[in-house]
Amino acid sequence: DTAVSQTPKYLVTQMGNDKSIKCEQNLGHDTMYWYKQDSKKFLKIMFSYNNKELIINETVPNRFSPKSPDKAHLNLHINSLELGDSAVYFCASSLRTAPYEQYFGPGTRLTVT
Amino acid sequence: GDSVTQMEGPVTLSEEAFLTINCTYTATGYPSLFWYVQYPGEGLQLLLKATKADDKGSNKGFEATYRKETTSFHLEKGSVQVSDSAVYFCALKPPNFGNEKLTFGTGTRLTIIP
Numbered sequence: 001d002t003a004v005s006q007t008p009k010y011l012v013t014q015m016g017n018d019k020s021i022k023c024e025q026n027l028g029h030d031t032m033y034w035y036k037q038d039s040k041k042f043l044k045i046m047f048s049y050n051n052k053e054l055i056i057n058e059t060v061p062n063r064f065s066p067k068s069p070d071k072a073h074l075n076l077h078i079n080s081l082e083l084g085d086s087a088v089y090f091c092a093s094s095l096r097t098a099p100y101e102q103y104f105g106p107g108t109r110l111t112v113t
Numbered sequence: 114g115d116s117v118t119q120m121e122g123p124v125t126l127s128e129e130a131f132l133t134i135n136c137t138y139t140a141t142g143y144p145s146l147f148w149y150v151q152y153p154g155e156g157l158q159l160l161l162k163a164t165k166a167d168d169k170g171s172n173k174g175f176e177a178t179y180r181k182e183t184t185s186f187h188l189e190k191g192s193v194q195v196s197d198s199a200v201y202f203c204a205l206k207p208p209n210f211g212n213e214k215l216t217f218g219t220g221t222r223l224t225i226i227p
Contacts, residue, residue, distance in 0.1 A: 004156075031213055033213075040219070041151075042217075043157075044217075055213070056214055090156055094213065096213060098145075099164060100145055100213065104156035104158070106155060107155075
């Protein structure tokens with residue numbers, strides 16, 4: 001009965017490669033998010049989708065491209081990976097109405113060598 | 114813009130000690146306020162929340178009160194356990210509909226020693 005799941009949990013790759021992270025939620029939420037957590041544990045939102053529509057797009061390099069095929073799925077594709085992309089990426093979901101609680105996935109630890 | 118300031122960590126306490134982790138915010142209007150907890154190797158879990166002034170959120174022995182006059186949402190627990198060791202994040206969501214962005218504090222690492 002996993003609520004928000006992400007795959008893979010760990011991703012080790014070389015600079016210049018392209019990789020994808022997948023996220024799925026079974027909570028019936030209409031809004032999904034991608035967050036990046038750096039090595040100091042600082043969390044910053046990257047993107048958000050509501051019913052497949054992009055509603056938040058922070059200042060993120062355009063090598064990062066989110067895609068939402070339906071409201072239960074949100075994927076993140078990263079082109080030309082760089083060392084600075086190493087981080088933990090969290091997916092989250094919520095309803096777009098009160099109480100606005102966001103539920104987080106377990107995270108994907110990306111290491112770029 | 115909106116911001117959240119948390120006390121610097123790490124915080125180390127003995128079991129059964131009293132815990133306070135300070136959180137203050139800057140935002141217009143009445144944001145919703147949250148505390149999230151991240152256990153080692155896991156994602157964030159919502160610990161408690163408050164959506165209007167003077168609301169008290171509580172869960173698992175933790176409490177926080179939404180203080181508009183001091184723009185604060187400090188986390189407290191009367192008697193901590195080793196299992197409370199984790200990173201704690203304070204966060205806010207702006208009041209306006211259509212702005213779902215959560216702004217997080219920098220996190221406070223808490224270690225409880227037996």
